[in-house]
Amino acid sequence: MRAMRAALPAPRSYGHPAKPSGRPKALPRDTGVGKSSIVWRFVEDSFDPNINPTIGASFMTKTVQYQNELHKFLIWDTAGQERFRALAPMYYRGSAAAIIVYDITKEETFSTLKNWVKELRQHGPPNIVVAIAGNKCDLNDVREVMEKDAKDYADSIHAIFVETSAKNAININELFIEISRRIPSTDTNPPSSGKGFKLRRQPSVTKRSCC
Numbered sequence: 001m002r003a004m005r006a007a008l009p010a011p012r013s014y015g016h017p018a019k020p021s022g023r024p025k026a027l028p029r030d031t032g033v034g035k036s037s038i039v040w041r042f043v044e045d046s047f048d049p050n051i052n053p054t055i056g057a058s059f060m061t062k063t064v065q066y067q068n069e070l071h072k073f074l075i076w077d078t079a080g081q082e083r084f085r086a087l088a089p090m091y092y093r094g095s096a097a098a099i100i101v102y103d104i105t106k107e108e109t110f111s112t113l114k115n116w117v118k119e120l121r122q123h124g125p126p127n128i129v130v131a132i133a134g135n136k137c138d139l140n141d142v143r144e145v146m147e148k149d150a151k152d153y154a155d156s157i158h159a160i161f162v163e164t165s166a167k168n169a170i171n172i173n174e175l176f177i178e179i180s181r182r183i184p185s186t187d188t189n190p191p192s193s194g195k196g197f198k199l200r201r202q203p204s205v206t207k208r209s210c211c
């Protein structure tokens, strides 16, 4: 079995912090993109339309079989609210992969996602696998971010890209499997270190079209 850590940073957020429970009426613009919902869909195969905002960060694990190996994902789901912003480096520093999530119905979440990419490149582990997930693709009718624009950007930075729907379970498993595929075997690395992976860059990512 090999272990890997995937942190889920959100785009930088602005505005008033949320109350400790329940969603605030005026949401900071980059919270609520669906990070926790993606993790819940992957780990528990469930979806809660009334899920609360993450406080600090939450941790979950899931082991999946991939080809002849067992892959254990150690997942930090980080909070998107600005007041927790400073915590993010604690989670991505030791991670083998990071999934940056934006909401396809909110252009500003895609714009600020680029700040996270820059931050990961500057302060994250050198070989961290970056995946971009355009979530809520079930809401195609109110889409603000074109899939092609996001895919072109992801290709330009050699990141994995998928559009996902945690609600309708679209491309969630595929996202994690692709991350698994991009992280080389840990045969030559201690499995518990969670870092030191040498990243094999793939020229393109196979993506199942959704919505």
Ligand SMILES: Nc1nc2c(ncn2[C@@H]2O[C@H](COP(=O)(O)OP(=O)(O)OP(=O)(O)O)[C@@H](O)[C@H]2O)c(=O)[nH]1
Binding pocket: 010, 031, 032, 033, 034, 035, 036, 037, 038, 048, 049, 050, 051, 052, 053, 054, 055, 078, 079, 080, 081, 135, 136, 137, 138, 139, 164, 165, 166, 167, 168
């Ligand atoms: N339609 C739709 N709604 C979704 C989807 N994923 C999440 N949501 C909803 O979006 C809202 C926010 O979801 P969360 O998973 O809490 O978002 P988050 O990014 O973890 O939010 P923070 O913890 O504040 O950073 C909730 O009401 C979810 O039910 C999706 O794929 N489709």
